[in-house]
Amino acid sequence: MTLDELKKDDQTYVSGAYARFDLAIREGKNAVCWDYDGKRYVDFGSGIGVNSLGFADDKWIMAVAEQAKRFAHCSNLYYSEPCIRVAKTLCERTGMKKAFFQNSGAEANEAMIKAARKYSHDHYGDGRHEIVSLVNSFHGRTVTTLTATGQEGMHKDFAPFTGGFVYAKANDAADLGEKVSEKTCAILVELVQGEGGVVPLDLVFVDQVAKLCEKEDILLLIDEVQTGVGRTGSLYAFEQFGLSPDLVSTAKGLGGGLPIGAVLFGEKTKDVFGPGDHGSTFGGNAAVCAGAAAVLERMDEAFLKDVRRKGERIREKLMGLSNVETVSGLGMMLGVSLKKGTGKEAAVRCLERGLIVLTAKERIRLLPPLTIGDAELEEGLSILCSVIESF
Numbered sequence: 548m549t550l551d552e553l554k555k556d557d558q559t560y561v562s563g564a565y566a567r568f569d570l571a572i573r574e575g576k577n578a579v580c581w582d583y584d585g586k587r588y589v590d591f592g593s594g595i596g597v598n599s600l601g602f603a604d605d606k607w608i609m610a611v612a613e614q615a616k617r618f619a620h621c622s623n624l625y626y627s628e629p630c631i632r633v634a635k636t637l638c639e640r641t642g643m644k645k646a647f648f649q650n651s652g653a654e655a656n657e658a659m660i661k662a663a664r665k666y667s668h669d670h671y672g673d674g675r676h677e678i679v680s681l682v683n684s685f686h687g688r689t690v691t692t693l694t695a696t697g698q699e700g701m702h703k704d705f706a707p708f709t710g711g712f713v714y715a716k717a718n719d720a721a722d723l724g725e726k727v728s729e730k731t732c733a734i735l736v737e738l739v740q741g742e743g744g745v746v747p748l749d750l751v752f753v754d755q756v757a758k759l760c761e762k763e764d765i766l767l768l769i770d771e772v773q774t775g776v777g778r779t780g781s782l783y784a785f786e787q788f789g790l791s792p793d794l795v796s797t798a799k800g801l802g803g804g805l806p807i808g809a810v811l812f813g814e815k816t817k818d819v820f821g822p823g824d825h826g827s828t829f830g831g832n833a834a835v836c837a838g839a840a841a842v843l844e845r846m847d848e849a850f851l852k853d854v855r856r857k858g859e860r861i862r863e864k865l866m867g868l869s870n871v872e873t874v875s876g877l878g879m880m881l882g883v884s885l886k887k888g889t890g891k892e893a894a895v896r897c898l899e900r901g902l903i904v905l906t907a908k909e910r911i912r913l914l915p916p917l918t919i920g921d922a923e924l925e926e927g928l929s930i931l932c933s934v935i936e937s938f
């Protein structure tokens with residue numbers, strides 16, 4: 548196969564919902580991959596934060612293959628050891644009380660929204676169902692999570708949207724105060740807005756949100772689909788903000804490349820779902836959960852410390868460039884805004900020179916595999932720096 552042959556069939560047979568870069572990966576190992584011409588790339592994108600252990604991690608392959616040999620799927624009608632193990636690990640490591648498994652970030656957010664509304668209905672009855680989310684947020688592509696997404700431009704073409712969402716400005720406690728009412732059941736935030744441009748929330752604002760939630764029995768919902776599973780230098784970003792959330796969603800990096808999402812329930816919400824209240828045929832799939840268990844096992848304190856060190860190294864290197872306006876983000880989730888040139892233009896030039904990077908709004912977005920070695924990190928940084936200075 549050549550890239551041109553693949554492109555032709557893709558354009559004929561695959562729905563055009565994505566504008567693709569000129570790259571088809573044939574195989575990879577950790578933070579390096581090769582295309583169909585044998586050209587080598589350093590990966591600073593990890594499949595949008597999914598390949599947390601990079602491509603083809605040996606222990607992860609073993610864990611998934613061994614489970615697939617026994618059984619891959621058994622249905623949630625039966626007990627499943629890999630699923631139970633991941634739930635237990637997530638709860639023990641985060642202080643959350645229970646987990647429910649899904650297959651993607653949007654689905655995890657759907658479950659979180661349903662859980663929040665049910666909690667409120669159980670305790671307060673009808674009418675207290677509104678969820679306040681933030682302007683510039685991203686929560687997924689299903690009709691309801693798209694509605695939760697606070698980006699005006701995405702609220703078109705698919706009407707009618709789900710009712711019961713209002714939007715407050717990030718880092719603006721006064722605006723949030725105006726949007727919260729007796730109808731509010733939950734506030735939904737990303738601690739670092741990923742698709743929105745890698746924009747972290749202020750600690751002070753987050754603290755005000757948490758206090759308001761506590762006072763009014765409004766549930767605090769944290770979307771950690773992108774920030775979770777070590778990405779920001781702690782297992783979950785909420786730890787760095789000193790929060791005890793009522794519900795947390797997690798997905799992207801959790802499966803190490805396989806599709807998984809989960810909702811984590813806090814003390815207040817842990818028993819909100821009873822039999823029949825929610826479901827997912829594939830959720831908690833044994834082979835997928837074996838992969839997630841391998842990912843979580845790797846992420847001990849030393850691993851997370853190394854994520855923080857590598858994040859600092861990237862930041863330090865980029866801050867020294869004359870064409871860099873700002874570097875935003877936490878850990879190894881970073882956004883770079885340029886004085887001259889757009890993120891998209893930079894991503895195309897990086898790819899030509901053998902480096903994969905992402906974009907978010909006008910920014911370059913970096914989500915390298917958390918396992919990237921120092922040699923590949925420096926190699927990628929040197930390409931990135933020369934591209935940034937080429938405008």
Ligand SMILES: *Cc1c(COP(=O)(O)O)cnc(C)c1O
Pocket residue numbers: 650651652653654656685686687688737741742770771772773774798799
């Ligand atoms: C990617 C993302 C989602 C959606 O996840 P999918 O797996 O694509 O459904 C939701 N929230 C955030 C913060 C994300 O980054």
